[in-house]
């Protein structure tokens with residue numbers, strides 16, 4: 407097994423930077439630079455040297471195999487975060503025999519291989535590193551802490567019990583089975599299937615929290631959409647002008663609304679047009695807005711809407727400074743009504759976010775759907791009764807396998823490269 411090392415903190419000038427070393431030669435390598443090492447888990451101040459040359463004054467922290475993040479021997483060098491110091495220490499480590507730079511996610515990959523984390527926790531860790539808002543942080547931390555494993559293990563133990571009951575009827579096939587176990591078996595399977603369906607229904611909300619909700623501003627040309635986007639973003643992200651048909655491309659702005667990640671989209675004003683480029687813009691506007699979680703339909707008092715708002719659209723009256731009206735009336739120019747608009751958007755998205763479960767990815771959706779399919783066929787076989795018990799048991803095994811793939815306990819080798827590709831170096 408190679409010993410790997412990498413900068414664990416972000417690149418660039420900083421007060422302190424941490425270099426992490428993991429593998430069988432981690433302590434030897436740290437010792438080569440720091441001299442005698444502190445006891446495991448006790449920080450020690452050491453002068454790092456390469457031959458006669460001083461590299462830095464650093465805090466050194468060691469973890470023993472079996473009691474470390476990766477499960478291997480780990481040494482951490484907490485050094486000064488100067489670009490030159492980091493470069494010098496990394497270069498020194500690269501010269502030590504048996505050491506090489508870690509690949510993205512390789513520390514976490516070792517943690518997975520050594521059973522310190524399951525696959526869902528690895529995904530949770532990736533999400534935690536990517537978290538930019540409170541809702542993302544909380545959701546990721548829950549998953550990193552093993553929430554998916556907890557639910558899956560509950561389901562799995564019920565399926566194991568159902569399988570055991572069925573196996574008993576198979577073993578007793580020639581004799582008289584003392585009791586008909588099928589009601590209890592159906593009860594167990596039905597309960598798990600219902601839980602899985604509930605988790606599936608909660609998955610899209612968790613997915614939105616993770617990826618961010620999309621909110622589009624739509625309406626007539628010149629309604630003030632780009633001015634509204636800029637006012638909400640607090641910067642001139644989109645070009646505005648008195649010429650109708652100014653915006654053509656979809657302009658995206660990332661925002662944090664009450665802890666939710668939101669991408670706000672400005673779109674081309676919707677109208678029939680002979681201008682080829684504008685027409686492409688209108689098509690894009692309709693396509694993207696159609697896929698969004700929420701549409702803000704901005705009405706311009708002087709104009710009748712050329713395209714009607716749809717059910718669920720948040721209807722907003724613009725240019726309130728010129729003509730205030732009843733209802734949600736705002737001005738991108740003066741800022742009036744924007745607090746109410748933000749509160750309304752936040753309320754609608756928070757309502758959706760409150761339905762989030764612990765599973766949040768397409769991979770999870772696939773596994774849950776496969777598990778349900780297997781459980782339904784097991785249910786059918788139990789209902790048919792008799793010698794079909796073997797098939798029912800097989801359905802339960804398949805369901806259990808689908809659930810275990812969530813945790814990476816069954817062949818997921820082909821998924822790993824994809825999952826770890828999104829990690830940064832040093833994680």
Ligand SMILES: Nc1nc2c(c(=O)[nH]1)N(C=O)[C@@H](CNc1ccc(C(=O)N[C@@H](CCC(=O)O)C(=O)O)cc1)CN2
Nearest residue numbers: 414424426467469470472473474475476477482522531
């Ligand atoms: N300095 C430092 N801080 C860090 C990390 C790190 O690697 N180094 N982490 C990196 O992500 C996070 C903490 N995660 C960690 C997870 C497990 C273990 C660990 O040693 N686990 C052992 C012992 C557990 C115990 O003592 O309770 C184990 O699980 O057996 C350490 C850090 C955030 N802060």
Ligand SMILES: Nc1nc2c(ncn2[C@@H]2O[C@H](COP(=O)(O)OP(=O)(O)OP(=O)(O)O)[C@@H](O)[C@H]2O)c(=O)[nH]1
Nearest residue numbers: 627628629630631632633647651652653675738739
């Ligand atoms: N008085 C007033 N003028 C506004 C307001 N919002 C926008 N305007 C003006 O209306 C004109 C159009 O604004 P934009 O924000 O470019 O409108 P748009 O909806 O993005 O237009 P297209 O991109 O062409 O679809 C500009 O002259 C703005 O200054 C507002 O709240 N009050």
Ligand SMILES: [Mg+2]
Nearest residue numbers: 631632652653
């Ligand atoms: Mg515009």
